[in-house]
Amino acid sequence: MNKVLSKTAIASTKLKDVKLSRIFQLFKRYRWLLAGILGLALASAIIGIGPPLILKEIIDRALPNADKPLLWILVGWMVALPLIGGLLSVWQNHLNNKVGQSVMRDLRHALFGNLQKQSMAFFTQSRSGEVIQRLTGDVQAVQNVVTGTVVNAITQMVIVVTTVFILFRLNWQLAILSMVILPMFVLPVRKVSAARKKLRLETQKVRGDMASQLGEIFGVSGALLTRIFAREKLQETKFSELNEEVMRLELRLNLIGRWYGMVIGVLAPAGTAIIYLYGGFSVINSSMSLGDIIAFAAFVGRLYGPIAILLNLQVETVTALGVFQRLFEYLDLKAEIIDSPDAVQLPIVSGRIAYNQVSFAYLPERYALKEVSFTVGAGELVAFVGPSGAGKSTLIGMISRLYDPTKGNITIDGLDIKKVKLDSLREQIAYVTQESFLFHASIRENLLFAVDNASQDQLEDACKQAYIHDFIASLPDGYDTMVGERGHRLSGGERQRLAIARAILKNPRVLILDEATSHLDSESEAYVQAALEELMRNRTTLVIAHRLSTVLAANKIIVLEAGIIVEEGNHDELLAREGLYARLFRTQFARVAGTDAAL
Numbered sequence: 350m351n352k353v354l355s356k357t358a359i360a361s362t363k364l365k366d367v368k369l370s371r372i373f374q375l376f377k378r379y380r381w382l383l384a385g386i387l388g389l390a391l392a393s394a395i396i397g398i399g400p401p402l403i404l405k406e407i408i409d410r411a412l413p414n415a416d417k418p419l420l421w422i423l424v425g426w427m428v429a430l431p432l433i434g435g436l437l438s439v440w441q442n443h444l445n446n447k448v449g450q451s452v453m454r455d456l457r458h459a460l461f462g463n464l465q466k467q468s469m470a471f472f473t474q475s476r477s478g479e480v481i482q483r484l485t486g487d488v489q490a491v492q493n494v495v496t497g498t499v500v501n502a503i504t505q506m507v508i509v510v511t512t513v514f515i516l517f518r519l520n521w522q523l524a525i526l527s528m529v530i531l532p533m534f535v536l537p538v539r540k541v542s543a544a545r546k547k548l549r550l551e552t553q554k555v556r557g558d559m560a561s562q563l564g565e566i567f568g569v570s571g572a573l574l575t576r577i578f579a580r581e582k583l584q585e586t587k588f589s590e591l592n593e594e595v596m597r598l599e600l601r602l603n604l605i606g607r608w609y610g611m612v613i614g615v616l617a618p619a620g621t622a623i624i625y626l627y628g629g630f631s632v633i634n635s636s637m638s639l640g641d642i643i644a645f646a647a648f649v650g651r652l653y654g655p656i657a658i659l660l661n662l663q664v665e666t667v668t669a670l671g672v673f674q675r676l677f678e679y680l681d682l683k684a685e686i687i688d689s690p691d692a693v694q695l696p697i698v699s700g701r702i703a704y705n706q707v708s709f710a711y712l713p714e715r716y717a718l719k720e721v722s723f724t725v726g727a728g729e730l731v732a733f734v735g736p737s738g739a740g741k742s743t744l745i746g747m748i749s750r751l752y753d754p755t756k757g758n759i760t761i762d763g764l765d766i767k768k769v770k771l772d773s774l775r776e777q778i779a780y781v782t783q784e785s786f787l788f789h790a791s792i793r794e795n796l797l798f799a800v801d802n803a804s805q806d807q808l809e810d811a812c813k814q815a816y817i818h819d820f821i822a823s824l825p826d827g828y829d830t831m832v833g834e835r836g837h838r839l840s841g842g843e844r845q846r847l848a849i850a851r852a853i854l855k856n857p858r859v860l861i862l863d864e865a866t867s868h869l870d871s872e873s874e875a876y877v878q879a880a881l882e883e884l885m886r887n888r889t890t891l892v893i894a895h896r897l898s899t900v901l902a903a904n905k906i907i908v909l910e911a912g913i914i915v916e917e918g919n920h921d922e923l924l925a926r927e928g929l930y931a932r933l934f935r936t937q938f939a940r941v942a943g944t945d946a947a948l
């Protein structure tokens with residue numbers, strides 16, 4: 350199966366079931382903290398045994414014997430024990446939260462790290478809103494389970510075990526009776542958990558869809574398109590559908606939880622009632638003291654409460670498993686474009702590039718490039734031309750390993766690029782795309798994205814070479830001007846020149862350039878052209894050419910059609926051939942010749 354496909358097939362296949370042990374692994378780092386919490390939980394549980402016993406002592410000893418000092422002491426303990434218990438629980442709660450929040454931070458970090466490693470194939474086939482939703486919304490959705498479950502489960506189990514022990518010590522017959530009702534608590538758990546897990550998974554999926562939709566609608570390009578086509582109503586309808594669906598699913602999820610809560614809520618008093626019935630008869634027959642029965646009933650409450658919590662935790666955990674499936678799916682994504690184990694540092698190159706029999710298929714058997722071979726000398730300019738979809742972008746992107754060849758290899762200064770460290774390769778390459786992307790930040794920050802320790806002088810030099818400095822200097826905030834999302838506060842030509850300045854700042858040995866097809870006015874165009882000439886100077890340049898001046902200046906023009914090199918040579922040679930280049934020249938370059946002539 351094609352590599353690119355295997356990575357994205359995840360979207361359609363069923364998610365793998367998550368094992369609880371995998372979730373426990375997330376807590377492994379915090380085992381000592383968990384042990385501390387367990388200690389505190391034990392202490393709290395032991396303290397919790399006190400009040401019912403004190404009650405029993407008051408009723409059975411202090412009151413019948415009119416023992417006032419004993420009453421004082423017992424009442425004193427009645428106040429002191431909850432106070433100590435309260436202090437311990439604040440501490441325990443804090444540690445609890447610390448573990449939970451740490452696990453969530455680790456999860457987000459691991460997800461982020463793994464997504465960073467993914468190749469472009471992943472990003473072209475996923476929606477950014479969905480990715481963000483998993484990293485934020487999904488992690489948030491497991492918060493309750495992650496922060497509370499492990500410790501809460503331990504605490505409640507300690508309470509259950511200690512209480513069962515005490516119950517049997519007090520009266521073993523009553524103790525057995527109090528457990529008769531327990532199976533009725535447990536029976537619905539499996540069904541409820543499974544139903545809630547399915548619903549939670551559905552909800553998170555719909556939330557992901559909603560996040561993607563919002564990202565598209567309110568991104569600058571989406572907002573523009575919506576307005577141009579006056580499709581606000583349609584967008585609203587589409588949004589409402591998902592919005593309603595989220596509400597419907599959340600309501601169902603909550604309702605199932607409530608029904609279950611109600612069943613438990615009814616069963617617990619029923620259990621206590623049985624105790625009072627049997628115990629009441631025993632008191633009437635004088636086979637038990639009043640204090641015994643009251644203390645026993647109080648302990649039974651301490652049994653049913655934690656059992657209900659434990660079962661609820663089980664339901665919540667299984668519900669969250671659905672969300673964990675989505676998180677682990679991203680954690681398990683294999684990064685395909687990574688350093689090979691024996692990768693070496695790429696030394697500063699002169700910039701000789703060779704493509705050797707390079708083929709590439711995005712989809713099985715649908716080759717975007719077929720056995721492409723060519724060489725570029727150091728410092729040379731090679732222009733690629735060809736009809737739309739011929740494979741030009743695919744071809745030039747491969748030099749910085751946005752995609753790896755399906756067959757064949759690419760070398761730079763004779764070294765196979767798959768055998769050098771990715772960072773050291775990409776450090777020496779700059780890629781100026783058609784649509785110059787800028788972050789929603791200041792001009793300075795956008796420039797520093799290329800080299801984070803560049804000085805103001807270096808920034809200004811680069812901007813002067815890119816013919817954008819005077820414009821920046823004329824802005825009220827100068828280099829601190831915010832460029833707006835994707836740089837939409839700047840004109841197309843200004844964005845391009847800023848992107849060129851960023852590339853100049855990087856000072857790469859190899860330049861990949863996808864010339865913008867958008868026609869700027871002749872003054873802007875002249876500036877962009879001049880900036881590009883500065884950028885290309887003394888570097889090996891691979892350019893998807895749309896300007897006449899570029900093809901004329903190129904050392905070599907490579908003509909691509911349907912992923913195959915059909916012609917190769919300089920402008921005059923290719924024109925004389927009267928082939929594809931000559932045709933393209935007449936339809937494409939001759940059209941823009943007017944613009945170039947303005948230079």
Ligand SMILES: Nc1ncnc2c1ncn2[C@@H]1O[C@H](COP(=O)(O)OP(=O)(O)OP(=O)(O)O)[C@@H](O)[C@H]1O
Binds near residue numbers: 470711735737739
């Ligand atoms: N991410 C992708 N997944 C699947 N197919 C793709 C992907 N990107 C491009 N293609 C296909 O690969 C082929 C080559 O695309 P490419 O973008 O390299 O062409 P191009 O020559 O740069 O086109 P243009 O001049 O229109 O930008 C096209 O048929 C395109 O549909």
